[in-house]
Amino acid sequence: MNTFDKSRPVAIGADHAGYEYKTVLANMLREQGYEVKDFGTNSPDSVDYPDFAHPVSIAVESGEAAWGVLVCGSANGVAITANKHQGIRAAICWLEEIAKLARQHNNANIVCIPARFIPTPTAEAIVQAFATTEFEGGRHANRVGKIACM
Numbered sequence: 001m002n003t004f005d006k007s008r009p010v011a012i013g014a015d016h017a018g019y020e021y022k023t024v025l026a027n028m029l030r031e032q033g034y035e036v037k038d039f040g041t042n043s044p045d046s047v048d049y050p051d052f053a054h055p056v057s058i059a060v061e062s063g064e065a066a067w068g069v070l071v072c073g074s075a076n077g078v079a080i081t082a083n084k085h086q087g088i089r090a091a092i093c094w095l096e097e098i099a100k101l102a103r104q105h106n107n108a109n110i111v112c113i114p115a116r117f118i119p120t121p122t123a124e125a126i127v128q129a130f131a132t133t134e135f136e137g138g139r140h141a142n143r144v145g146k147i148a149c150m
Contacts, residue, residue, distance in 0.1 A: 013052035018071025
């Protein structure tokens with residue numbers, strides 16, 4: 001239930017600290033047949049992470065993208081920014097198992113990667129796990145339903 005498919009794009013964005021990882025992750029996703037909508041940044045020059053986290057979040061929230069990937073140094077900035085959007089459940093993931101649990105239990109729709117704290121292969125495994133893990137629903141659906149502040 002609620003697994004991500006390849007019928008809608010993946011939104012991806014990063015600040016300067018996440019630029020290299022974003023490039024690697026976008027290429028990996030394309031190789032796996034996903035359409036990737038890249039919201040930047042497109043260089044390692046210093047930028048402000050909200051300028052990339054907001055467009056990714058809007059794309060996911062609006063349904064333009066099925067899910068999203070955000071990368072910054074610690075993942076905290078992009079996660080905080082993304083979670084300001086009502087329809088977003090952004091999860092900071094530093095291990096593959098955390099990514100699986102974020103999907104299974106929290107129905108997370110944006111994965112946030114801490115580029116300064118994990119190696120590239122771990123980031124790839126995290127994104128892969130996030131993309132292919134289903135939300136379990138059940139008791140978790142009740143909890144996720146209580147997240148929104150309306």
